[in-house]
Amino acid sequence: MLVNIDTGKIIGLGEKRTKEALTEYLKHWGEEVLSQIEEVSIDLWIGYKNVAEKLMPQAQIVGNRFPVMKQVNNELDEAIKEVKREAAKIKNKKNKENILAGIAKSKYALLKNEGDLVEKERKKLEEVYKVSPKLGEMHKLKEEFREVFEKNAEGNEGLFALSDWLKKAMAYFPKSCQTMRRWIDEITAYFDNRTTQGTVEGINNKLKVIKRRGYGFRNFKNFSLRCLLNWHFAS
Numbered sequence: 378m379l380v381n382i383d384t385g386k387i388i389g390l391g392e393k394r395t396k397e398a399l400t401e402y403l404k405h406w407g408e409e410v411l412s413q414i415e416e417v418s419i420d421l422w423i424g425y426k427n428v429a430e431k432l433m434p435q436a437q438i439v440g441n442r443f444p445v446m447k448q449v450n451n452e453l454d455e456a457i458k459e460v461k462r463e464a465a466k467i468k469n470k471k472n473k474e475n476i477l478a479g480i481a482k483s484k485y486a487l488l489k490n491e492g493d494l495v496e497k498e499r500k501k502l503e504e505v506y507k508v509s510p511k512l513g514e515m516h517k518l519k520e521e522f523r524e525v526f527e528k529n530a531e532g533n534e535g536l537f538a539l540s541d542w543l544k545k546a547m548a549y550f551p552k553s554c555q556t557m558r559r560w561i562d563e564i565t566a567y568f569d570n571r572t573t574q575g576t577v578e579g580i581n582n583k584l585k586v587i588k589r590r591g592y593g594f595r596n597f598k599n600f601s602l603r604c605l606l607n608w609h610f611a612s
Contacts, residue, residue, distance in 0.1 A: 378580070382418060385576045390601040396424035403432050418572050420444065421560050440563030441574045442526060448553045449522055450488050453515050456549075457484060460509050479508030487516050490523065511549075518546045526567065535568030536561075 379389035379402075391402050403411065411433050418439045419425035429438050460480055467473040483505045486498040494502065506513035525538045539557070547554045557564055567573070 378577070378584075380577050380580060382572065382574075382576055385580075387580060392601075396428055399424070399428050400432065403428065416570065416572060418574055418577075419563070420574075421556065421563070426563070437566055437569065438563050439566040439570075439572045440560045442564055442567060443574065443578075445553055445556055445564070446523065448556060449519055449550055452550045452553055453487060453512075453519055454484065456512060456515055457487065460512055476508045479504040480512065483512075487512065487519075491516075491520050515549045518542070518549055522546070531568050536565045539565060 378387060378391070380386065381388050389402060391398055412435065414433045414436045416439060417429045417433060417436045418441060419429060420441050421444060426438060429436060457480065461477065464473055464476040464480070467476070483501050486494060486501040487505065489498065491502075502516070505516070522542055525535065525542055528538075530538055539561075543554050543557060
């Protein structure tokens with residue numbers, strides 16, 4: 378799916394998610410159009426990056442950070458399960474019950490944005506911090522990662538903030554840190570214009586609705602036309 382982020386409208390839909398199909402599709406736009414594109418926001422897939430660099434070498438490539446945020450949450454969720462498994466092995470019954478009670482039903486308190494927690498979840502978060510320093514530190518780092526992007530940091534300031542976070546987080550979030558280091562240029566390009574794919578997420582939800590209303594389009598061309606008409610000619 379190709380979207381004009383400035384207008385929030387779909388400008389193209391591809392049937393196949395391959396580098397070859399995307400290249401062929403974009404070539405139909407012509408060099409005159411492609412040469413005027415200043416910025417390209419992509420998911421963290423090397424195929425998208427290669428196509429953008431080949432056909433739009435003048436454009437800045439911005440990586441979508443939201444899948445990384447999801448990966449951070451996944452690693453934190455796995456850590457919750459690991460702490461529970463380790464606590465279950467503790468021989469001292471009182472210590473074991475104390476830890477298990479502290480982390481019981483703590484998933485949402487740990488994974489939700491801290492600013493969105495209700496009072497009950499805040500109290501649960503305090504319990505987790507008391508019984509599991511590891512989960513407490515991971516929660517703190519998860520919140521710091523989000524704040525790096527939500528603060529009004531620009532250019533090198535954002536790069537330095539993310540670099541500092543990576544140093545602290547590597548021991549706790551190895552998979553997420555490896556992903557970010559592979560895509561550091563594209564992810565930190567966000568700080569130049571603060572471009573996100575929030576608009577794209579909303580469009581994806583609308584596409585699902587269109588597909589349901591059509592009871593499943595067997596012809597991709599018809600589905601594509603229906604989507605384009607919805608954004609460009611709907612009242």
